[in-house]
Structures are given as C-alpha cells and as structure tokens.
Amino acid sequence: MKSKWSFLYAAIATALLLTACGTDTGKDNTDGSTNGTANPVEDIDKGIDDKQEPTDPVASNNEMEKATVTDSDEQNYTIAVLPDYTLTSEEPGKDSLFFDADGSQFMRIETIANEPGTYDHLVENMIAILEATNEASTPAKLTDEAAIPTGEGIENATVFANGSVTGIVFERGSMIVRLTIFDSPNKEHFLNFLHMGETIVTK
Structure with a gap:
C-alpha cells in the first residue's frame, strides 16, 4: 500500500512538472516583442528616425543671391x-x-x-x-x-x-x-x- 501511494505522488509531481515546462514566459507577442522585454531592432530604428538631418555646409555659406x-x-x-x-x-x-x-x-x-x-x-x-x-x-x-x-x-x-x-x-x-x-x-x-x-x- 505504501508503494502504491508513493507511485501516485510521483505521478502527480511529474504532471505538475510537465505543465510548468509547457508555459513559455518568453513567448513572442503579436507586436514583435517578448513579454516584458523591448525589441532592440525597434529601439534602433526609432533612434535613427529621431535623428535630425544634417545641414548642408556649402549651401549655408552660399548666399550669392544677396x-x-x-x-x-x-x-x-x-x-x-x-x-x-x-x-x-x-x-x-x-x-x-x-x-x-x-x-x-x-x-x-x-x-x-x-x-x-x-x-x-x-x-x-x-x-x-x-x-x-x-x-x-x-x-x-x-x-x-x-x-x-x-x-x-x-x-x-x-x-x-x-x-x-x-x-x-x-x-x-x-x-x-x-x-x-x-x-x-x-x-x-x-x-x-x-x-x-x-x-x-x-x-
């Protein structure tokens, strides 16, 4: 009887372990980022988009219309x-x-x-x-x-x-x-x- 209860406890523990392993906390979301983690590619793109375009030094010095x-x-x-x-x-x-x-x-x-x-x-x-x-x-x-x-x-x-x-x-x-x-x-x-x-x- 004792070995029967031991077998039952082991089966329950195994089932709980398999259930925990099936949960993926890093599963991809539909917005392209992982749970709790920002997408580094998006961060780089945003940084590029936020940069101001450089001015043309030659054009800024050429005022011949005056x-x-x-x-x-x-x-x-x-x-x-x-x-x-x-x-x-x-x-x-x-x-x-x-x-x-x-x-x-x-x-x-x-x-x-x-x-x-x-x-x-x-x-x-x-x-x-x-x-x-x-x-x-x-x-x-x-x-x-x-x-x-x-x-x-x-x-x-x-x-x-x-x-x-x-x-x-x-x-x-x-x-x-x-x-x-x-x-x-x-x-x-x-x-x-x-x-x-x-x-x-x-x-």
Whole structure:
C-alpha cells in the first residue's frame, strides 16, 4: 500500500512538472516583442528616425543671391560682390576685394588676356608667391571639389594653398583669372571669396 501511494505522488509531481515546462514566459507577442522585454531592432530604428538631418555646409555659406554685380574700375570684368565686402582698385591690372570688418582678409583679383603660355606662367608665378608667404611650408595642390571654382565657361581651374593663403587660376573664354585669397587662419571667408570669384566675367 505504501508503494502504491508513493507511485501516485510521483505521478502527480511529474504532471505538475510537465505543465510548468509547457508555459513559455518568453513567448513572442503579436507586436514583435517578448513579454516584458523591448525589441532592440525597434529601439534602433526609432533612434535613427529621431535623428535630425544634417545641414548642408556649402549651401549655408552660399548666399550669392544677396550679391551686387559690380564693375572693376581698372579691369575689363564684372563681379558679384556680397554684403560686407568691397571691391577696390589696387593698381593697374590688380584689384582687391576686402572684407569690410578686417582689411587683412581679402582677395586679390587679376585678369589677363588668354594667350598661349600665359596660363602656365601665371600658375608658376602663383606657386612662387605662395612659397614666399610661408617659407616654412610648401604649397599644396587642392583637389577637393568644394575648393575648386566651377560655373559656366570656367575651365582648367588650378588651386594651391599654403597656410591661410590660397591661389587660384582658371580660364574663362578670352580671359585668364588669377585669384589670391588672404584669409583668416581657419579660412572662414574662403567659400565667400570663392563664390564671388566664380562670378567674374568680361564686361
């Protein structure tokens, strides 16, 4: 009789154990998450959706719609000049476009007739000028598209920099343009000078 009760207790215990094992506390819910646990994929997606789209640094610096078309007094070109900058004649064949708040930050503008050999001479001379501005370093050619002038009619643009001084030479029709930009150490005016320089056309 004793063994009969022992067998009955064992059978009951086994049934209870099987019932407990059949309960899945981690069973998937219809919303794609487990009981009491957030879905990590959903958390990542939500984090991406909540992120703000980055702004375009080039577009934020390009405000040429506010520029005024200005004639050079000494050279045969016009240029669109942004507010807070002033175009002045430096000497025959050279103009300067100054940042009004700090005259040490400016762009020298030279335009020369596009004749055989002139382009190469201007590039070589430009590199020599950059070397003279900082003898401790060597001018480096810039290949970043954001630093190279573009626009209708602009061809063979070459850009070299040495510290805060940048030299640019490009062809546009019958004219070769050379720009020498003397900027602040962090080049905060470079894009403005570049965009203004891109608007230089023959009168």
